[in-house]
Amino acid sequence: MCGILGIVGHNDVAAQLYDGLTVLQHRGEDAAGIATANGSKLRVHKGNGLVSEVFDAKAMALLEGRVGIGHCRYPTAGSEGSDEAQPFYVNSPFGIALAHNGNLINTDALRREVFEQDRRNVNTESDSEVLLNVFAHELDTQKALNPEATFRAIEGVHKRCVGGFAVVATVLGLGLVAFRDPNGIRPLVLGKRQGNGQDEYAVASESVALDLLGFERLRDVRPGEAIVITPRGELFTRQCAEPRMHTPCIFEYVYFARPDSMMDEVSVHKARMRMGQKLGEKILRLRPDHDIDTVIPIPDTSRDAALEISNVLGVKYREGFIKNRYVGRTFIMPGQGERAKSVRRKLNPIPLEFRNRVVLLVDDSIVRGTTSKQIVQMARDAGARKVYLASAAPPVRYPNVYGIDMPSAEELVAHDRTDDEVQKLLGCDWLIYQDLSDLEEAVSGPKHNIEYFDSSCFNGEYVTGIEPGYFERIKQLRSDEAKKTRRA
Ligand SMILES: O=P(O)(O)OC[C@H]1O[C@H](OP(=O)(O)OP(=O)(O)O)[C@H](O)[C@@H]1O
Ligand SMILES: NC(=O)CC[C@H](N)C(=O)O
Numbered sequence: 001m002c003g004i005l006g007i008v009g010h011n012d013v014a015a016q017l018y019d020g021l022t023v024l025q026h027r028g029e030d031a032a033g034i035a036t037a038n039g040s041k042l043r044v045h046k047g048n049g050l051v052s053e054v055f056d057a058k059a060m061a062l063l064e065g066r067v068g069i070g071h072c073r074y075p076t077a078g079s080e081g082s083d084e085a086q087p088f089y090v091n092s093p094f095g096i097a098l099a100h101n102g103n104l105i106n107t108d109a110l111r112r113e114v115f116e117q118d119r120r121n122v123n124t125e126s127d128s129e130v131l132l133n134v135f136a137h138e139l140d141t142q143k144a145l146n147p148e149a150t151f152r153a154i155e156g157v158h159k160r161c162v163g164g165f166a167v168v169a170t171v172l173g174l175g176l177v178a179f180r181d182p183n184g185i186r187p188l189v190l191g192k193r194q195g196n197g198q199d200e201y202a203v204a205s206e207s208v209a210l211d212l213l214g215f216e217r218l219r220d221v222r223p224g225e226a227i228v229i230t231p232r233g234e235l236f237t238r239q240c241a242e243p244r245m246h247t248p249c250i251f252e253y254v255y256f257a258r259p260d261s262m263m264d265e266v267s268v269h270k271a272r273m274r275m276g277q278k279l280g281e282k283i284l285r286l287r288p289d290h291d292i293d294t295v296i297p298i299p300d301t302s303r304d305a306a307l308e309i310s311n312v313l314g315v316k317y318r319e320g321f322i323k324n325r326y327v328g329r330t331f332i333m334p335g336q337g338e339r340a341k342s343v344r345r346k347l348n349p350i351p352l353e354f355r356n357r358v359v360l361l362v363d364d365s366i367v368r369g370t371t372s373k374q375i376v377q378m379a380r381d382a383g384a385r386k387v388y389l390a391s392a393a394p395p396v397r398y399p400n401v402y403g404i405d406m407p408s409a410e411e412l413v414a415h416d417r418t419d420d421e422v423q424k425l426l427g428c429d430w431l432i433y434q435d436l437s438d439l440e441e442a443v444s445g446p447k448h449n450i451e452y453f454d455s456s457c458f459n460g461e462y463v464t465g466i467e468p469g470y471f472e473r474i475k476q477l478r479s480d481e482a483k484k485t486r487r488a
């Protein structure tokens with residue numbers, strides 16, 4: 001679930017892109033990059049690591065220009081190598097750099113098409129490089145370089161690319177370009193501010209980046225909409241794909257996004273609180289005479305939900321696990337070995353919050369079960385009398401193909417298992433999951449801001465349709481086993 005950011009300012013934007021990427025860091029910790037456009041020069045600096053590791057003063061000084069884009073990566077296609085860090089660059093037509101959050105599901109066919117029909121070379125296994133080459137080809141077929149021609153090119157991209165995608169690009173001689181997939185699966189938000197008497201704009205995966213940089217959040221980019229912003233601060237927008245059902249990814253609200261972001265007019269923080277309320281009510285319905293002494297969150301993401309569960313149950317909320325802030329998010333790490341080791345390094349119990357108590361541990365989601373299995377054991381070792389586990393999301397049973405790296409159903413602890421079987425596997429005394437209808441209501445909120453969701457990892461329904469054999473193929477390419485073999 002990468003983070004993307006694009007800015008058009010009245011002076012150099014690299015430092016602001018850097019700052020913005022630091023608050024999108026939770027969306028991808030594997031690689032980072034920035035591209036800036038300055039007159040006839042497009043400069044790109046990228047590499048593996050956190051934003052703070054990839055850039056030094058020398059690299060920043062070279063990133064001149066008032067138009068720029070940034071990216072932090074969590075791979076869902078290709079490898080974790082530095083050659084697949086983003087933004088990607090092509091020199092023709094004009095010089096384009098592009099950064100992408102999401103995942104294309106027709107990459108193989110597109111790759112062939114790009115080579116055979118468009119006569120373009122894609123040098124990596126990245127779907128994003130394929131997407132860039134499709135855009136470049138479509139722009140090349142236009143007679144002029146202006147917003148109108150760019151929108152026609154993006155119409156062409158929508159006709160060819162299938163999947164989840166939010167994109168920022170900079171085209172030399174044009175400015176900043178941004179667009180979102182026709183179902184609005186991946187998020188993208190637009191902001192504006194004044195700088196030196198000029199309108200300045202930014203587009204970002206999450207509104208928290210706009211807040212930090214002093215941009216006012218104008219609105220979300222609409223599904224299928226495209227935006228062009230010239231270096232002078234002129235904004236052009238156009239619907240470039242047939243309207244389809246708007247189905248934002250529900251997992252953004254469960255886990256990916258920061259709680260201080262607004263996405264598609266929904267506060268992530270409030271959505272998580274409502275998840276907690278609903279789950280608390282379900283616990284009371286199923287066990288009105290429960291014996292829970294304490295509610296304990298599994299930090300970080302489950303805190304909002306856990307606090308509300310404790311309020312609904314009328315039971316104490318306690319921080320029982322201390323998180324080592326120098327260890328990254330485990331779920332977005334590329335390999336299972338690394339993920340498993342990191343949980344213990346990351347979380348350590350405070351024994352007095354467990355000794356002789358019946359504890360309800362709360363997590364936002366249980367995906368591979370890596371975290372919860374170890375946490376349950378840690379709670380027992382710390383002296384808990386009974387360990388219950390609540391998940392603010394329903395069982396994750398199906399692969400995600402739109403930008404979350406869950407390619408193989410067999411790796412999901414709840415795939416093909418009953419709740420009882422999962423409970424046994426995780427070793428807890430009671431396991432309780434949120435119902436999907438409750439989760440969807442919790443995110444949609446009292447104003448019903450979102451009607452439909454991409455909830456595919458919970459219900460196996462894929463809004464774009466999936467070609468036969470696709471799941472088998474991504475499993476072969478991207479399962480933990482396949483990644484291990486590739487690295488060896
Ligand atoms: O069942 P699993 O495969 O372990 O995946 C789910 C866990 O991973 C995530 O935590 P993560 O450590 O990535 O980030 P967080 O600190 O934001 O909670 C998520 O919040 C769950 O705790
Ligand atoms: N998580 C993402 O958005 C990934 C973007 C792209 N598919 C990549 O692997 O680089």
Ligand SMILES: [Mg+2]
Binds near residue numbers: 299301302364371
């Ligand atoms: Mg977590």
